[in-house]
Amino acid sequence: MSAESRRHWVRWFVDYSALAIFLVAFFVTGRDLTKATWALVAGSALALVVGIAVERRVAPFPAIAGGAALVFGGLTLVFDDPRFLKIKPTVMNGIFGLALLVGLAMRKNPLKLILGDSLRMPDEIWRRLTVRYALMFLALAALNEAVWRTQSDSVWVLFRFPGLSILMVLFTFSQLPLLMRYMKAEDLPPPPTE
Structure with a gap:
């Protein structure tokens, strides 16, 4: 396995393992959110340690997500109140959305700062993409708030993972027509050889 392939798998592990562990633990423990939260906290800590050990650095987004899981999971366990865990996606997505809008208001473009090297687009397109994200x-x-307040724990857990991840992937795919207009031929992956 090449170093690049190994890094890809480690990145996947760091990004999704804690949520997968949480999902499995929830259903294995008879839909017990407290026990599943223990698994989420342990899985988040493990994912961060693996990421640091393999990549020799703390990647910003997994650190933010893992840190938030530890904080909100810890609050859930300390206060024995699953609402802390359920509002984590609301708080984190709200912060991300507001951070992008505040960045634009300050005449900065956070999305371009993050992805600028991988895509070359006019500033107006970066602004449009940032507003959309x-x-x-x-x-x-808002959707997380609606789901956790109106649905069962089982529905919310499935919405949390894989539901939110699927929605993000679908949204990203919906932006491809905009991005494809600005990708150059040398930026595209080579065609398959077989």
């Missing part, structure tokens, strides 16, 4: 994050925050 900000609105998507705010919509996901």
Whole structure:
């Protein structure tokens, strides 16, 4: 396995393992959110340690997500109140959405700062894409509120993972027509050889 392939798998592990562990623990423990929260906290800590050990650095987004899981999971366990865990996606998506909008208001473009090396686009397109992502994050925050307040724990857990991840992937795919207009031929992956 090449170093690049190994890094890809480690990144996947760091990004999704804690949520997968949480999902499995929830259903294995008879839909017990407290026990599943213990698994989420342990899985988040493990994912951060693996990421640091393999990549020799703390990647910002997994650190933020893992840190938030530890904080909100810890609050859930300390106060024995699953609402802390349930509002984590609301708070985090709300922060991401607002951060993008505040960045634009300050005449900065956080999305371009993060992805600028991988995509070359005019500033107006970066602004449009940033607004779209900000609105998507705010919509996901509102949707999380609606789901956890009106649905069973089982529905919310499945919405949390894989539901939110699937919605983010679908949204990103919906932005491909905009991005494809600005990708150059040398930026595209080579065609398959077989």
